Amino acid sequence: MKNQQKASIMSTTLTMAHRNLLKTWHNPDNLSDVIIQPIIFTLLFGFLFGGVIAGSVHAYLPMLVSGILIQSILNAAAGSGQQLREDINSGIFDRFKTLPISAFVPLAGQLIGDALRLLLSGLISLGTAFAIGWRPSVNLIMIACVLILAIFIGWSTSWIFVLIGLLVKNAELIGSLSMIIILVMTFLSNAVIPIRTLPLFLQSIVQLNPVTITISAIRAIMKTGYWNTEATLVIISGIIIIAIFMPLSLMVYRKNN
Amino acid sequence: MENEVAISVKNISKKFGQHVAVNDISFDVKKGEIFGLLGPNGAGKSTLINMMTTLMQPDQGEIMINGLNTISQSRQVRSQFSVTGQSATIDRELSARENLFLFGRLNGLNRDSAHQRSEELLVDFDLVQSADHSVSTFSGGMLRRLDLAISLIGNPSILFLDEPTTGLDPRTRTQMWVAIQKLVKNGTTVLLTTQYLEEADQLADRIALIDHGRLIAEDKPSELKKLVGGLQLKVTVEQNESVIPTQSIIEKVLGKTVNVENRNLTVILDNNAFNKVSEILDKILASKIMLSSFKIDAPSLDEVFLSMTVGKN
Numbered sequence A: 001m002k003n004q005q006k007a008s009i010m011s012t013t014l015t016m017a018h019r020n021l022l023k024t025w026h027n028p029d030n031l032s033d034v035i036i037q038p039i040i041f042t043l044l045f046g047f048l049f050g051g052v053i054a055g056s057v058h059a060y061l062p063m064l065v066s067g068i069l070i071q072s073i074l075n076a077a078a079g080s081g082q083q084l085r086e087d088i089n090s091g092i093f094d095r096f097k098t099l100p101i102s103a104f105v106p107l108a109g110q111l112i113g114d115a116l117r118l119l120l121s122g123l124i125s126l127g128t129a130f131a132i133g134w135r136p137s138v139n140l141i142m143i144a145c146v147l148i149l150a151i152f153i154g155w156s157t158s159w160i161f162v163l164i165g166l167l168v169k170n171a172e173l174i175g176s177l178s179m180i181i182i183l184v185m186t187f188l189s190n191a192v193i194p195i196r197t198l199p200l201f202l203q204s205i206v207q208l209n210p211v212t213i214t215i216s217a218i219r220a221i222m223k224t225g226y227w228n229t230e231a232t233l234v235i236i237s238g239i240i241i242i243a244i245f246m247p248l249s250l251m252v253y254r255k256n257n
Numbered sequence B: 001m002e003n004e005v006a007i008s009v010k011n012i013s014k015k016f017g018q019h020v021a022v023n024d025i026s027f028d029v030k031k032g033e034i035f036g037l038l039g040p041n042g043a044g045k046s047t048l049i050n051m052m053t054t055l056m057q058p059d060q061g062e063i064m065i066n067g068l069n070t071i072s073q074s075r076q077v078r079s080q081f082s083v084t085g086q087s088a089t090i091d092r093e094l095s096a097r098e099n100l101f102l103f104g105r106l107n108g109l110n111r112d113s114a115h116q117r118s119e120e121l122l123v124d125f126d127l128v129q130s131a132d133h134s135v136s137t138f139s140g141g142m143l144r145r146l147d148l149a150i151s152l153i154g155n156p157s158i159l160f161l162d163e164p165t166t167g168l169d170p171r172t173r174t175q176m177w178v179a180i181q182k183l184v185k186n187g188t189t190v191l192l193t194t195q196y197l198e199e200a201d202q203l204a205d206r207i208a209l210i211d212h213g214r215l216i217a218e219d220k221p222s223e224l225k226k227l228v229g230g231l232q233l234k235v236t237v238e239q240n241e242s243v244i245p246t247q248s249i250i251e252k253v254l255g256k257t258v259n260v261e262n263r264n265l266t267v268i269l270d271n272n273a274f275n276k277v278s279e280i281l282d283k284i285l286a287s288k289i290m291l292s293s294f295k296i297d298a299p300s301l302d303e304v305f306l307s308m309t310v311g312k313n
């Protein structure tokens, strides 16, 4: 009776990622995280602080663009924990579990969907900056490298939020928790302000913040047009985060499923 | 082919902490049959479905679906059935059409067949008008229909339905029944749970009665109803002092013991006892007894259970 073929892991994972993106697309909340926020932040900070910090909007943009890029991408990454928990709590994961697909497909779909959301968010940050007058001084290949670096670090961070999503049972709590973490991490960094304007004790905190290191690495690439050791360090940190949080998440996921 | 077993449940038990939710239950469901699990809240119906659909592991016992073991062959088992859970689990942000398409793909249909099946099911379940609206705008009945449609997109040979009609208005409930009966005509085996005796009676070829995790009885609806007896006469009198005279009138006419509870008198009516009902009413009125109600009722689920459990102990 059941006449269909067993679907391949590849195609079911892509279907699941497709679902994930459709959900983002139809959900104003998620959509605003990914699309509206990078636009608003670029405009807001650009026009509000441009004059104070750099003398003009135009002069501020090269600094701001890297900050907003990372901020938007981390922000989009932080959404994955809540989304995952909402799916688990709604019971739809149970329904997925009764399908003839691999148990990890729903999780994989979430993470591939995440990567695409991050890409979208990154493109929009750069696009908005471009629209209000930012002109990169490096070639497109280097910009692509920067984008990939940002997406990679964002994606590895989303594994942290996936673990939170698997451990904390309340979706709203995860939502506000993720937002606070991201707010603190990105505002206690050099994302939108030069470090030297801060009081000394804050400067040392900000300098230790991994977000600051990532943004500095990206700024340096955008300025010089060359890869640097800080960027390599960022990649290594990403790998370490994945090496820790992927197995942990998979373990918890497997246990619950 | 007629008597091939689709679902075989053998000595299944499940505990949650100290609480025994399912206690040593066994039954077989034949291919092409509608099998009803009937029981009140907390009886263990959903827990049984969860174990049959590989979502939970039984503490004891064995379940085979089309000859495949739910624990050791869970992946193959999952390609044998679909399940519609007690509460609709559908992506609310997505449209009906998108939901159907995605589940078609996840069930292994290619893009074209997934689209084609989606359209067919939208028509079958009367959802074409709202196919592109976000599911969050759907009424309870539409949601239930879509939920069932999603379960059917992979043409499952076995379908589990956990309380498919709870919360539906009578018209939508009938629509649901028709849809389920149509499926069975095409060869699907259906296991459904319900709290309504009437529904089990209308739909199911065989019924298993469960209460407190135990299987109380398993039989054809007609046989089960024989066990409890048919219709009941229920009389309520206004004054306490009318109870005894009324009781004696009824007992004299029917020749049966009347069950008395406060001012309520209940007695089981044998077949063809309708003519005697008017005789009883005439005599009561002639004795100037004031009635607050006088009615003939089918036995409620409670009464079925009561008589079953009492009969067993």
Ligand SMILES: Nc1ncnc2c1ncn2[C@@H]1O[C@H](COP(=O)(O)OP(=O)(O)OP(=O)(O)O)[C@@H](O)[C@H]1O
Binding pocket: B016, B021, B039, B040, B041, B042, B043, B044, B045, B046, B047, B048, B086, B195
């Ligand atoms: N995950 C769980 N953890 C603890 N107890 C549970 C769990 N699931 C069910 N129970 C308990 O097991 C018993 C049977 O529950 P179940 O959901 O199977 O009943 P049901 O027959 O489906 O009832 P209803 O008609 O209300 O849906 C109940 O007492 C319930 O509280």
Ligand SMILES: [Mg+2]
Binding pocket: B045, B046, B047, B086, B162
């Ligand atoms: Mg239930």
